[in-house]
Amino acid sequence: DAKTTQPTSMDCAEGRAANLPCNHSTISGNEYVYWYRQIHSQGPQYIIHGLKNNETNEMASLIITEDRKSSTLILPHATLRDTAVYYCIVRVVGYGNKLVFGAGTILRVKS
Amino acid sequence: GAVVSQHPSWVICKSGTSVKIECRSLDFQATTMFWYRQFPKQSLMLMATSNEGSKATYEQGVEKDKFLINHASLTLSTLTVTSAHPEDSSFYICSARTPRLAGGSSNNEQFFGPGTRLTVL
Numbered sequence: 001d002a003k004t005t006q007p008t009s010m011d012c013a014e015g016r017a018a019n020l021p022c023n024h025s026t027i028s029g030n031e032y033v034y035w036y037r038q039i040h041s042q043g044p045q046y047i048i049h050g051l052k053n054n055e056t057n058e059m060a061s062l063i064i065t066e067d068r069k070s071s072t073l074i075l076p077h078a079t080l081r082d083t084a085v086y087y088c089i090v091r092v093v094g095y096g097n098k099l100v101f102g103a104g105t106i107l108r109v110k111s
Numbered sequence: 112g113a114v115v116s117q118h119p120s121w122v123i124c125k126s127g128t129s130v131k132i133e134c135r136s137l138d139f140q141a142t143t144m145f146w147y148r149q150f151p152k153q154s155l156m157l158m159a160t161s162n163e164g165s166k167a168t169y170e171q172g173v174e175k176d177k178f179l180i181n182h183a184s185l186t187l188s189t190l191t192v193t194s195a196h197p198e199d200s201s202f203y204i205c206s207a208r209t210p211r212l213a214g215g216s217s218n219n220e221q222f223f224g225p226g227t228r229l230t231v232l
Contacts, residue, residue: 036223043115043204043223044155087154098145099206099221101155 004088009106012082018075020105022088025069032093033064035073037084038104044087047073078109113139115207117224124195125232131191132227134205140185141207145221146178149202161188195231203227 005023012018024033034049048055048062050071055062061074075082087104091097114137124130134144142163147155159169159180167180179191188207192199206223 038155041202041226041228043117043206043226046220046222098157098160100157101147103154 004090004102006086006088006102006105008103009108011108011110012075012078014080014109014111015077018078018082018107018109020073020075020086020088020107021070022073023070024088024090027068027090028092030092031090033062033068033071034089034091034099035060035062036087036089036099036101037082037107038087039081039084044101047086078107080109080111083107083109113137113207113209113220113222115205115222115224117203117205117227119227120225121228121230123230123232126196127194129191129193130195130229131189132203132205132229134188134190134207134224136186136207136222139207139209141188142185142210143208144182144188145206145208146180146188146190147204147206149204149226155204158190192229195229197231200229200231203229 032049032051035047036044038044048057048060050062050064064071085104085106087101089099116135118133122130144161146158148158149155157170158173159167161167161180161182163182163185169175177193182188204226206221209220
């Protein structure tokens with residue numbers, strides 16, 4: 001699976017959009033971009049995933065660049081409860097594939 | 112999303128004892144479950160892949176005789192830490208993969224349990 005690079009940490013004001021970048025320059029054509037988050041002392045929570053088109057669900061939006069070498073997770077109106085570690089993971093979607101977690105981005109939402 | 116539970120949520124044990132952690136998929140059947148370990152201020156590290164009805168597949172460096180995994184049913188996998196020592200103290204997290212959808216397409220999402228905090232004295 002391709003390697004991802006994320007900033008170590010980011011701050012965001014409550015109520016504003018949080019934009020979390022992820023670089024995956026070595027991504028291959030059959031690899032998806034997945035985002036999970038982990039609130040302190042809890043298990044990771046699935047947020048969203050995509051292949052090449054932008055995706056949106058009730059939690060977030062995922063913007064993938066046309067060359068697919070980077071992506072941005074957008075939390076449109078961040079709240080204090082969105083403070084967490086956000087993991088960007090690139091992997092092939094096959095039934096035997098594992099999720100390999102990197103260091104992630106610590107997002108701190110501040111009032 | 113799908114719900115995965117773990118029991119217990121925390122456990123304290125004496126060095127040399129064994130501890131069993133349960134992982135259950137509550138509203139779906141999971142042929143595959145995963146076990147992760149997370150030390151303080153570190154990321155999750157995959158320990159093993161648990162397949163229902165067959166032996167678990169362990170990641171490199173994980174002792175299979177120390178971390179016994181049993182996946183006896185489609186909704187339950189257990190991790191037993193045998194002869195636990197203080198260095199085994201960690202946050203253990205399981206995940207379960209949703210089944211294939213009808214028509215052959217795979218949903219293939221992983222949903223995580225809330226984790227089990229193990230402290231070995």
